[in-house]
Amino acid sequence: MIDDREQIAAVTRGVSAPGGQTRTVTLGQRYATDLDDLWDACTNAERIPRWFLPVTGDLRVGGRYQLEGNAGGTIEECEPPVRFRATWEFGDAISWIEVRLTAEGPDHTRLELAHTAPVDAHWSEFGPGAVGIGWDLGLVGLFLHLDTGRPVDPTRVEEWTRSEAGLRFMAQSSDAWRDADVASGTPAAVASGAAARTIAAYTGGEPDA
Numbered sequence: 536m537i538d539d540r541e542q543i544a545a546v547t548r549g550v551s552a553p554g555g556q557t558r559t560v561t562l563g564q565r566y567a568t569d570l571d572d573l574w575d576a577c578t579n580a581e582r583i584p585r586w587f588l589p590v591t592g593d594l595r596v597g598g599r600y601q602l603e604g605n606a607g608g609t610i611e612e613c614e615p616p617v618r619f620r621a622t623w624e625f626g627d628a629i630s631w632i633e634v635r636l637t638a639e640g641p642d643h644t645r646l647e648l649a650h651t652a653p654v655d656a657h658w659s660e661f662g663p664g665a666v667g668i669g670w671d672l673g674l675v676g677l678f679l680h681l682d683t684g685r686p687v688d689p690t691r692v693e694e695w696t697r698s699e700a701g702l703r704f705m706a707q708s709s710d711a712w713r714d715a716d717v718a719s720g721t722p723a724a725v726a727s728g729a730a731a732r733t734i735a736a737y738t739g740g741e742p743d744a
Contacts, residue, residue, distance in 0.1 A: 536695050537675060539704040546674060548711055550663045550719035556654055558719075560663045560712075562670050563647040568681050570638040573646060574616035576681065577634055586680035586687050587673055623650065628657065630666075646677075661736070662721070662729030664712035668737055671708040672696070702738055709734040 547563040566573055576582055583590050592600035594610065600621070601607035608622035608629075620633040630652040637645045650666050652658060657665065676687045695701040713730035717723050 536679060536691065536700075537704075539700055539707060542675060542678065543671075543704070543707045543711060545678075546671065546711075548667065548715045550712075550715045550721075552719070553651065557651050558654055558658060558663065559649050559651040560667050560670070561647060561649045562667070562674065563645060564674055564678070565639060565643055565645045566678070566681050567643055569642060570616055570636055570644045573636055573644045573681070576677065577636070577646070578615075578619065584686075586676035628652075628655075646674075660729065661733045662712070662726060663716050664709050664730050664733035665736075667712040667715075668705055668708045668733065671711075672705075675704075705737050706734055709737075 545564055547561075549561040551559045551561070553559050568576075576586065578594065580590050580592075580594055587602070588605055589603040590600055591603075592598060592607070594600055596610055596613050598610050599607065600610060606623045606625040608624045610619065610621045611631075612618070612620040616636060618633065618635045620631065623630045623632045630650060633649045633651075635647045635649075637647070639645050648670060650670065652666065676692065679687050696705070709730045712733075713726045716726035716729070
């Protein structure tokens with residue numbers, strides 16, 4: 536579906552510690568579309584399923600949303616067409632996402648997504664890749680949708696994620712998040728162990744010893 540190496544290289548990744556009990560995972564990518572179009576792709580309930588997941592709910596400040604088979608939450612802030620912030624609730628866990636869009640000329644827009652999570656047992660075991668790989672896969676869908684102007688076929692995406700190319704993409708994503716974790720100050724051995732457990736969870740393999 537994509538050139539996996541080009542897509543990995545097109546995304547910037549970072550890990551930061553805005554508070555002692557939280558960590559923020561940040562991704563950024565530049566898209567060949569204008570600000571209003573990218574905002575619509577990220578906030579229009581009829582368009583989000585074309586590249587991500589079906590969504591229901593009240594998509595306005597204070598409203599609740601639910602992604603099919605995934606997280607739900609409350610929309611806490613919204614500044615069209617440049618920023619929104621929402622809770623990200625999955626099971627008993629709660630974290631927060633923020634999406635920012637910046638126009639870079641008339642035909643290009645940069646998206647930055649920040650996901651802030653508590654430093655809990657899940658973070659200690661899996662590190663930033665647990666959400667990072669998932670968001671990397673989401674950005675693949677967004678790129679394909681914007682590049683072609685068509686909905687992404689979920690069956691094809693599922694087949695790709697199980698293919699050699701898809702597994703290679705997830706492994707590259709895991710390595711990139713390991714490197715971002717180390718750059719944030721996490722000891723290399725700790726970051727590598729978390730990355731190994733994460734990619735094993737995504738692919739059904741066994742963590743490297």
